[in-house]
Amino acid sequence: MEYLQIHIVISEELYTKNPESSELGKKIVSRSIEMIDELGFEAFTFKKLGKSIGSNESSIYRYFESKHMLLVYLLCWYWSWIEYKLVFATTNIQSKEEKLSAAVDILTRKVDVDNSFSYIDEVILNRIIIAESSKAYHTKDIDTENEKGYYTVYKRVVQRVSNMVTELNPDFEFPHMLVSTVIEGAHQQRYFSEHLPSLTNVKKGKDTIVKFYTDLVFKVIK
Amino acid sequence: MEYLQIHIVISEELYTKNPESSELGKKIVSRSIEMIDELGFEAFTFKKLGKSIGSNESSIYRYFESKHMLLVYLLCWYWSWIEYKLVFATTNIQSKEEKLSAAVDILTRKVDVDNSFSYIDEVILNRIIIAESSKAYHTKDIDTENEKGYYTVYKRVVQRVSNMVTELNPDFEFPHMLVSTVIEGAHQQRYFSEHLPSLTNVKKGKDTIVKFYTDLVFKVIK
């Protein structure tokens, strides 16, 4: 991808102190990504993170209210990044079909190159999204948090791709359902292919998941 | 549904002492379903459950190794019940289309009548599956647990419906992906419709979700 001097801005609601404002903050974010991937979200703690980065548990709490809020921050970062990639990859495409196809590709493809967005490893972050993101919104606080706008970026991504669907077929009644089914489905299929392979038909080498969901989208909206 | 003297049998691996073997065991299961629904899985504890049923925390541990294992038990019970409904609703249907259609209906429809399977409220259990089931298999132990057969019933349900897909179109390459996408997608859409409605296009009154996934299945396998 083209190298650009761009910067992902995260809503102030998601942190107590902006982790981008200091070296420690960035270290917290980048190491937390690695540790959540290694340990899983449940076994990951601020104490372990502090120890690992040579800092103190209490210092981490100055950036993030809780490990749940850190996870929400990471999701928001991820979806902002996807939104950027999505807009970048689809503007100036004339053909509506090609445009939607490019969008579905971005939503379903595995991230396997770290575009080195500063201190965040997008390959590992993608794995976290696949394995842990459902834990962020499957809580009893979902409604309050949704009102506070924690999931705005994700919803905007769904809206953008839904618009592409509607452009192609204005009569299609369920664009949001289709798009969120594809996004969440692709993540689940990636998880299943590694851990519960009999729930999938993933073939080695090829990216079956991208193919499956691309076909699905075009067949469903016809 | 027809009243039958049937009984759902759960693999011995999933409990320490069979909860069906005593009144206390059944109370543990039925009250845990209500409490997980009320409190959410995170806030639910064996201590609270014990207090609520007038029993002791330590007694509950004699039935289930951990609250995680109790959740796995509930999932297994749910999928066994769905499998029973599935087989019941699809045998003797001649038309392959109708058969698949009936299956998709069972997988995607909201459970809104408690068939009073003894001490288990299927309506509440269905809500738990929608809101909490992903927490059961999104853990670091998934591979070990899968080897132990904890998810066999779920996989068998997917297999059964995949077979119906294959009967209709033997050339379709991704029956398992399609079926697991539909099952998980329908659950997510129900959750979204309540908590993140802008990710869906659910209309009041009608069961949009059943319609959406039924259409999707037949379009995709064509």
Added chain:
DNA sequence: CAAATATAATAGTAATACTATCAAAAACTA
């Protein structure tokens, strides 16, 4: 009625998810 089994009560442990306080260090500022 005795023996076996199930349950309850109590205590205890290590870890978690924080909060509070205070001192030390670093950064910025007059």
Added chain:
DNA sequence: TAGTTTTTGATAGTATTACTATTATATTTG
């Protein structure tokens, strides 16, 4: 450069969780 503010670190402490272990008391069964 000294002084002030801000940031970080160290330590301690709390309530709760997710258990385990032990012993006493019911309850069931033969």
